[in-house]
Amino acid sequence: MPDSRTMPSLSAQKATAHSPSFAKPAAPAPVAANREKFIGFARDEESANTLREALAGYLPNNNLVHMVDFRSSLTILAAMTTPEIILVDLSGEDQPMNAMMDLADVVEPGTTVLAIGKIHTVSFYRTVTKGMGIKEYLPKPLTRAAVEQNFLPLIANTGRSPTSLRGGRMVVLAGARGGVGTTTIATNLAWYIATELHRHTVLLDGELNTGTVALNLNLGIDNGLIAALETPERGDHLLLERSTHEAAERLHVLAGLKDLTQPVGCTHEGAANFLQTLRTRYNYVVADAGARLEPFARDLLFNAQQRVIVMDPTMISIRNLERLLSLPGGSSQSPRALTVLNKASASGGLTQSYMEQAMGLRFDAVIPDLPRIVPRTTQLGAQAASLRGAFRNGIATLATILGATTPPATEAQPRIARAD
Numbered sequence: 001m002p003d004s005r006t007m008p009s010l011s012a013q014k015a016t017a018h019s020p021s022f023a024k025p026a027a028p029a030p031v032a033a034n035r036e037k038f039i040g041f042a043r044d045e046e047s048a049n050t051l052r053e054a055l056a057g058y059l060p061n062n063n064l065v066h067m068v069d070f071r072s073s074l075t076i077l078a079a080m081t082t083p084e085i086i087l088v089d090l091s092g093e094d095q096p097m098n099a100m101m102d103l104a105d106v107v108e109p110g111t112t113v114l115a116i117g118k119i120h121t122v123s124f125y126r127t128v129t130k131g132m133g134i135k136e137y138l139p140k141p142l143t144r145a146a147v148e149q150n151f152l153p154l155i156a157n158t159g160r161s162p163t164s165l166r167g168g169r170m171v172v173l174a175g176a177r178g179g180v181g182t183t184t185i186a187t188n189l190a191w192y193i194a195t196e197l198h199r200h201t202v203l204l205d206g207e208l209n210t211g212t213v214a215l216n217l218n219l220g221i222d223n224g225l226i227a228a229l230e231t232p233e234r235g236d237h238l239l240l241e242r243s244t245h246e247a248a249e250r251l252h253v254l255a256g257l258k259d260l261t262q263p264v265g266c267t268h269e270g271a272a273n274f275l276q277t278l279r280t281r282y283n284y285v286v287a288d289a290g291a292r293l294e295p296f297a298r299d300l301l302f303n304a305q306q307r308v309i310v311m312d313p314t315m316i317s318i319r320n321l322e323r324l325l326s327l328p329g330g331s332s333q334s335p336r337a338l339t340v341l342n343k344a345s346a347s348g349g350l351t352q353s354y355m356e357q358a359m360g361l362r363f364d365a366v367i368p369d370l371p372r373i374v375p376r377t378t379q380l381g382a383q384a385a386s387l388r389g390a391f392r393n394g395i396a397t398l399a400t401i402l403g404a405t406t407p408p409a410t411e412a413q414p415r416i417a418r419a420d
Contacts, residue, residue, distance in 0.1 A: 038155055040065040040087035040114075041073035047089065047116060047142050054147035058156040058335070070099055074106055082108040085155055090117035091140065096124075100132050114151055116140060144364075145306060145403040148334045156335070167279030171402055172206070172304035173340075174324060175291035176317035181342040182310045183212055183288050184374060185367070185395070188385040190286035192395050193404045194251035196385075199283040202244065205255035206297040207290040208264045214255035216378050219245045225256035228274055229266040229296065240277060252282075264296060271299035284404060302330050306402060307337040311363075313349030318358050340398060343369040364401055367394035 040055075042048035048067040055065070068076070070093050077086065086107065093099040096117060103113070112135050115128065120139045128134040136150050149169075173189070175182035190203040205211035208229075214221045224243020244252040258264050278285050287304070289297035301307060309324050311317035325337055339361065344352055346369035356362050368390045377384045385395045 035081055035108075036064075036083040038064055038085045038087070039077075039083045041068050041070070041076075041089055042087075042116065043067070043069050043089040043091045047140060050142045050144055051087070051147060051151075054144045054152060054336075055155060058152065074102060077103075078106040082106075082111050085112045085114065087114040087116070087151070090115055090119075093117075097127070097132065100128065100134070112154065114138075114154065116142060143401060143403050145334065145401055148336065149305070149403070152335065167276065168200075168281075168283045168285060169306065169403065170275060170279055170285040170287065170304050171306045171308060172287045172289050172300045173308045173310055174289040174293065174297070174301060176309055176311040176320045176324065177314070178291045180291070180310050180312040180317065181374075182290060183216065184378060184384070185308075185310050185340060185342060185398075186286055186288040187213060187216055188383050188391075188395050189398060190284070191248060191251060191383045192385045192392075193284050193286070193399055195248050196396075197399065197404050197406050198250060199404060199407065200250045200281075201252070201284040201286060202278055202282045203247070203251065203253045204278070204285060204287040204300075205253075206287050206300045207292065207294065208256050208258050208296055209260050209294070210292070211255055211257065211288070211290070213288055214245070214253060214257075217247045217253060219247060219253055219255070221255055221257045223256065225254045226258055226264060229256075229264055229270060240281065254278075266296055266299070268299055268302075271296060272303050275300070275303050283407075298327070301327055302333075304329070305332055306334045308340060308398070308402075309337050310340045310342050311355075312343045313341065313346055313351070313355060315350070318350075318355060321359060338364040338398070338401060340365045340367065340394075342367045345369055365394050365398040367391055 040051055042051055042065060045067060048065050051065045065087075066073070066076070070089060070091070073088055088103065090096045090099055096119065100115075107113070113133065115134050115137045116139070117137070118140050125137055128137050135154060138146055138150055171189075173182050173186045187203060190201050193199050194201040203213060205213035205225075208226065222243065224240075228240065228243060240254075244254055247253045256264075275285070287300045289300045293301075307329070309321060311321065321339070339359075341352060341355065341363040343349065344366050349369075352363065352366060370384070370389075370391055373387065373389075374384045374391065377387070384391045386392070
């Protein structure tokens, strides 16, 4: 997202127009120590719930996101000392620019303002963030991934490093145990984002000694990926392009198969640089870290913007979930990992409700057990997500949560595109 200013710039604009200052009339300067951290407003229940879920654990009270319209939020703000950060919903306002001017009358100088609304145009985004002093704006419908990526760093004071602002989104899937279907989910997710949502995507096999991504897609394997990791000084765009294999339109695959007796000589810094190179070339990087969590797989998990943990309905998955959640992550990583229940309702397996109660959380996506469909399509080199039904719906839900959407019709579609 472009750099933006805080509300003092809105203050200056309003003062130039018709007001001597950007502050409540006759109100004393607020005492910083008495200001609350955050208050948010959303016009509809769906947006309010998405904000509460994404910000849970980072606010003292989830009720600090109130479900009211914009005019009611102005009334509430006018009657209180303005918190350090406020989030307003511009939905329903015929003149959103004038609405932001009205907001300037009731908030204190130095307040960080976040906004949501129904307008999707780039020109509106640039106007409110560069000209009106809004720190960040997100269009509806909101997704948890978008809120965590754009609002949460500002609210939780985690900040965003320059690296995290460049390139496409990197999603890494890890299995709670072997055999849960991590490779199947990763392959189908990458296929769906590339072919159905038309986003340039690379699928990366993080298991360098035993991976099966290329095999499942009936693709060949060369030493390009291994060479790029072991000799990072050669990890340029030309080597990368020669090492990828085209699996479908807009979908490329990177996989290697090192001898089991030879570990891959890859440093943490080399892996990070290699992954950043991928992110500058693709809209989405989908990586399969597997369940063994070899050194490169751990590098993938550390450098991911979003982790996804794939589970099956077993007690082993529940036990290992906490261990996976405890692994450290980089500064640009979403603070909450997504969880996917695969093979739900499998014979002899735990029920979804029991697992959610035992874990103390709800699954973000649920994919039913389909033993007659998924193995057969995999053996034929096809993707189960290409068939309409419960499996495709589960993959589509996961893609939506990850923020994957269809690009504008005017977006150029080169073979390997720079990420938006």
